[in-house]
Amino acid sequence: MLAFSVSLPVTRLAVAGGLAGSFVGIGRAAIAGVLALITLGIMRQTLPSFRVLPRLAVVAVGVVLGFPLLTSLALTHVPASHGIVVAGLLPASTAVMAVFRAGEHPSLRFWIAVLAGVACVLTFAVVQGGGSFQWADTLLLTAVVLCGLGYAEGGALARELGGVQVMCLALIMALPISVPITLVAVAVVLLTHATPAAWAGFAYLCVVSNAGFFAWYRGLSLGGVARISQLQLAQPVLSLVWGWLLLGEAITGPTLVAAFGVLTCVVMAQRAR
Numbered sequence: 001m002l003a004f005s006v007s008l009p010v011t012r013l014a015v016a017g018g019l020a021g022s023f024v025g026i027g028r029a030a031i032a033g034v035l036a037l038i039t040l041g042i043m044r045q046t047l048p049s050f051r052v053l054p055r056l057a058v059v060a061v062g063v064v065l066g067f068p069l070l071t072s073l074a075l076t077h078v079p080a081s082h083g084i085v086v087a088g089l090l091p092a093s094t095a096v097m098a099v100f101r102a103g104e105h106p107s108l109r110f111w112i113a114v115l116a117g118v119a120c121v122l123t124f125a126v127v128q129g130g131g132s133f134q135w136a137d138t139l140l141l142t143a144v145v146l147c148g149l150g151y152a153e154g155g156a157l158a159r160e161l162g163g164v165q166v167m168c169l170a171l172i173m174a175l176p177i178s179v180p181i182t183l184v185a186v187a188v189v190l191l192t193h194a195t196p197a198a199w200a201g202f203a204y205l206c207v208v209s210n211a212g213f214f215a216w217y218r219g220l221s222l223g224g225v226a227r228i229s230q231l232q233l234a235q236p237v238l239s240l241v242w243g244w245l246l247l248g249e250a251i252t253g254p255t256l257v258a259a260f261g262v263l264t265c266v267v268m269a270q271r272a273r
Helices: 007-016 022-045 052-075 080-087 090-101 108-128 133-161 163-173 175-189 195-221 225-247 254-273
Strands: none
Touching: 007 022, 007 052, 007 175, 007 195, 007 225, 022 052, 022 163, 022 175, 022 195, 052 080, 052 133, 052 163, 052 175, 080 108, 080 133, 080 225, 090 108, 090 133, 090 225, 108 254, 133 163, 133 195, 163 175, 163 195, 195 225, 225 254
């Protein structure tokens, strides 16, 4: 979660620094896919059976392609702080998907905590958006749904394959899509004058953000998808701090109120059985 908390601020850093949102979203998947091939080769992992390929495809669509691309496009138009609070709905999305994809049945107390966290995030997003949702919000909400599905499916699959193999295989499965798009986008990117900070943010997304999935899927497989996913309710708070440090985005009064509410919901969800 700590690795993920930096992802949206550095995505904003990359697109604001001159890199196209489509290149950032898909390019990171292509480079990480190549690194995944090398990782599996070094670890000498065996190939999975064909029966898990559809489930790996769900992970690839959700967390390798869908979430990075949609958030990168959205953050081209809105500040990182706006994207962070909308993406705060991800734990709720993951918990709902866990019911359908991972066969989990959290308690009523757990769902109350989740809904309270959702209410905090939605209220904050509307206030920040001037009382309404923007087109970027549609992209962000779609990204949240896709990523929640990918988290739930990947967490359940990690019980069989392990977190490292699940993420590496999902990245490799996406290569036939990510590599051609990236190669086309490179020609456009080379004509732009992106800042060194933009390239540094892109490098972080390619390496650190994707490596974070190794630990994340391992945690989901051990503690349960719905329960562990609620740790991400604290991610918006951390991301806002990173946004302040890296981008100079102010942390306002409503942000602090939302942060307190979200952290309270994290404690409630983690204490629920």
